[in-house]
Every structure is written in structure tokens, then in C-alpha cells.
Amino acid sequence: MLHTDLIPRDTAVQLIDQSGATVGDDRYALPDTDTLLAAYRGLVEGRRINDQAGALVRQGRLAVYPSSHGQEACQVGAAMVLGSTDWLFPTYRDSVAVIARGVAPADAMVLLKGDWHSGYDVRAHRVAPQATPLATQLLHAVGFAQAAKHRGEDTVVLALCGDGATSEGDFHEAMNFAAVFHVPVVFFVQNNEFAISVPLARQTAAPSLAHKAVGYGMPGQRVDGNDVAAVLAVLGDAVSRARAGGGPSLIEAHTYRMQAHTNADDDTRYRERDEVQAWVARDPLVRLRAHLTSTGALDAEAEERFAAGAEEIATAMRAALNTDADLDPEDLFRFVTATRSPQLDEQWHLLRDEIERSGLVDAGSTLNGGHR
Structure with missing residues (x-):
């Protein structure tokens, strides 16, 4: 590979501009209409998921929620470019991508509710647990891709991260290992x-x-992260390249976090409202809607159908998270190691005795056997 082939463009790849008009590109083609309609449905669902999760935080049903409002094109694009044998390694802000990959919305919220580290079967969905520490999932993604390569599997790993993660040492180690060992991973x-x-x-x-x-x-x-058509084209190209044995690549999506870091963050302390408002016109959902409407591919009936589907997802989230979890204190010790050590067993008995003395739990039910 020539060194000139490694250098990204001076400006981000864009296929649909802010007004919804198409932008010609010598390398990347505009996805077909059916693909764009599927992407638009994903954007509508993603926006509704973000809004509903924010409401659940305010109701005390979620402990925290890192919104991806405004970044839905990246989320939807990441899920859509992967095949059935591929894996997604997400961060805490990638709930929409996790759900778009097939995980039940309520299961995707378990981590953010504070019940379990991962509320879904990672193998069934080929989605790794959402990572809260910055960049740690990148090392896991590279190791997984290397293992798949050794086994001769048709697997590409898509590893998601944010701009802050690129300052971490784990980012460097993951990038260097992936390049040296030529593994099928896309950062x-x-x-x-x-x-x-x-x-x-x-x-x-x-x-x-x-x-x-x-x-x-x-x-x-570099890709315009608010242009889902460009995200699909650029990411899809990188995934195809990795699948064909071309090795790893790095894609940077230029987007914007329209809301605070999480519900615990006050973003007015470090950025001006005018700056946030400047990105409103670049909304990925509005942009794709304008394009599809102008071409006649999107009509009122389809809009209503997509909105109804998104509302079904929101309803399922509310129903699941408005139900109190049936907790078993022994789970704190049950899943630490395959065989519980004497030290862990001693700690469990101490906790069990304390709970029994408190009278908060019926000693004859959960504490003497558990429900799992």
C-alpha cells in the first residue's frame, strides 16, 4: 500500500448535504432507496429511544443515560453495515446501535439502570457489553478479531469509541496491534x-x-457523521475491505453531542448555546427526511408507520423499566468466579446474616436458595 493511500481527505465525505440534496463523490456511491428508507426508520426509532430514555431518567427508572441525540446517523450506520457473523463493540453512548443490532430495548437499558453489567446475551446478538471505561473495549475488539482470524471465521469487528478515547493508551495499543497483525477490525x-x-x-x-x-x-x-448515507458508504467500504483481508482502518465521523454528556452533566458550564444551536440545522434525521421526501420515496403513510414503530419501542421500554427488579443479593458473589472461593463464600454468609437480622428480606425465600 502506498503511503498516500493512508491519508484521509481534507474534508469529510458527504453524500447528502444539509438541505437534503445529493453530493456527487468519485469513490463513494449513494446507497439505494430501500437502504436509505431503512436507515430513516432507524433514525426515527433512535431519536425516540433517546427521548424516552431521558424521560425514564427523570422518573428515576434509569440511573444514568448518555444521550446520542444528534448522533443517530452514526449509531444506525454502525448497525446496518454489519453482517450476521460480524461483531459490534459499543461504548456506553451506543445504546441506539445496540438496539438497532437486535437487542431488546429493555435489555439494552439494564446496564444504565444499574442492575447488571450487560442485560443481553452477547453471543446471540454478537454485541459485546457496553463499555463504560474509555477505550478498554478497543483492546477486546482487536483480540476478538485476531481470534476470529486464527479460526478462519468470516467475522469483521466494528469497534466504537468517542474522540476522548483517542487520548487513552488503550487506543494506541489497540491500533498498533491491529495494524501489525493485520486483523479484520474497523475503528x-x-x-x-x-x-x-x-x-x-x-x-x-x-x-x-x-x-x-x-x-x-x-x-x-473522515465522514460527515450527520449524513447517514455517507456513514453507510464509508463504513461499509471499510467493513468490506476488512472482510476481504485488507486489514484494519480508522473512520472518524464528524458529529455533535446535542445534549449534555449525561443527565448528571451541566453542559452550559463549558459551551455556549449558540454553538449547540448551530448544529440544529445539521440534524441527521431532518436531513434524510428532506432528501427522501424530495425524491418521493417518503410519504405521510410511511412517516406514520415509522413513528408508530418507534412508539412501540418506547412503550416496551417504559413497561419494562417501570417494573421493579427481583433482586437476589447472592448474585453479588454467584458470578465472580466459576467456583466460589472460601473467601467469597464467607463474605456471602456475613451479608446473608446481616440481611436476616435486619428483617428486610424473608430469610426463607431469596436468601436460602435464590431465584436463579
Whole structure:
């Protein structure tokens, strides 16, 4: 590979502009209408998921929710480019991508409710647990891709992260290992301009985050992260390249976090409202709607159908999260190791005795056998 093939473009790839008009590109083709309609449905559902999750936080049913409002094109695109044998390694902000990959909405919320680390079967859905620590999932993704390569499996791994994660040592190790061992992994950086309150300018002096790929010997590319058509085209190309044995690549999506980092964050302390409002016109949902409407592919009936489907998802989320969990205290010790150590067993008996003395739990039910 020539070194010039590694260098990303000066400007992000865009196939549909803010007004909904198509933009010609010499390398990337506009996805077909059926694909764009499926993507639009995903955007509608993603926006409703974000709104409903925010409401559940305010009701005390979710402990925390990192919204991806405004980043739904990245979320939907990430799920759509993967095949049935591929794996997704998400972050805590990627709930919409996890759900779009087939995980039940209520199961995807379990981590954010505070019940379990992962509320879904990772093998069944080929979606790794959502990672809260920055960049740790990138190492897991690379290791998984390397193992799949050794086994001769038709598997591409898509590893998601944010701009802040690119400052972590785990990011460097994952990129370097992936490039050296030529593993089938695509790193997808959702650059939403802020790592909590730290702006991108305090994260890197590189021309772009995609340029970081050059130093590792893998190609990098920049894409308009609010243009789902471009995200599908660029990510899809990178996944196809990895599947064909072309090795890893880094894709940087330029997008924006329209809401606070989480419900516990006050983003007015570090960014101006005018800055946020400037991104409203770049809304990925509005942009694709304008394009599909102008071409006649989207009508009122389809809009109503997509909205109704999104509402069904929101209703299921509310129903599941408005039900109190049946908790078993012994689960704190049951799943630490395959065989419980004497030390863990001693700790469990201490806790059990304390709970029994408190009278908070019927000692003859959960504490003497558990429900799982």
C-alpha cells in the first residue's frame, strides 16, 4: 500500500448535504432507496429511544443515560453495515446501535439502570457489553478479531469509541496491534467535539483524528457523521475491505453531542448555546427526511408507520423499566468466579446474616436458595 493511500481527505465525505440534496463523490456511491428508507426508520426509532430514555431518567427508572441525540446517523450506520457473523463493540453512548443490532430495548437499558453489567446475551446478538471505561473495549475488539482470524471465521469487528478515547493508551495499543497483525477490525470514532467538558482542541493537535491512522500504517477516512448515507458508504467500504483481508482502518465521523454528556452533566458550564444551536440545522434525521421526501420515496403513510414503530419501542421500554427488579443479593458473589472461593463464600454468609437480622428480606425465600 502506498503511503498516500493512508491519508484521509481534507474534508469529510458527504453524500447528502444539509438541505437534503445529493453530493456527487468519485469513490463513494449513494446507497439505494430501500437502504436509505431503512436507515430513516432507524433514525426515527433512535431519536425516540433517546427521548424516552431521558424521560425514564427523570422518573428515576434509569440511573444514568448518555444521550446520542444528534448522533443517530452514526449509531444506525454502525448497525446496518454489519453482517450476521460480524461483531459490534459499543461504548456506553451506543445504546441506539445496540438496539438497532437486535437487542431488546429493555435489555439494552439494564446496564444504565444499574442492575447488571450487560442485560443481553452477547453471543446471540454478537454485541459485546457496553463499555463504560474509555477505550478498554478497543483492546477486546482487536483480540476478538485476531481470534476470529486464527479460526478462519468470516467475522469483521466494528469497534466504537468517542474522540476522548483517542487520548487513552488503550487506543494506541489497540491500533498498533491491529495494524501489525493485520486483523479484520474497523475503528469508528464518533467525534462529537467534547470528551465530557474537554473540547477536541485539548485532545489532539493532529489535522484530524483520522490522521492518527497514518502513524500506525492503516488507512484513515473522515465522514460527515450527520449524513447517514455517507456513514453507510464509508463504513461499509471499510467493513468490506476488512472482510476481504485488507486489514484494519480508522473512520472518524464528524458529529455533535446535542445534549449534555449525561443527565448528571451541566453542559452550559463549558459551551455556549449558540454553538449547540448551530448544529440544529445539521440534524441527521431532518436531513434524510428532506432528501427522501424530495425524491418521493417518503410519504405521510410511511412517516406514520415509522413513528408508530418507534412508539412501540418506547412503550416496551417504559413497561419494562417501570417494573421493579427481583433482586437476589447472592448474585453479588454467584458470578465472580466459576467456583466460589472460601473467601467469597464467607463474605456471602456475613451479608446473608446481616440481611436476616435486619428483617428486610424473608430469610426463607431469596436468601436460602435464590431465584436463579
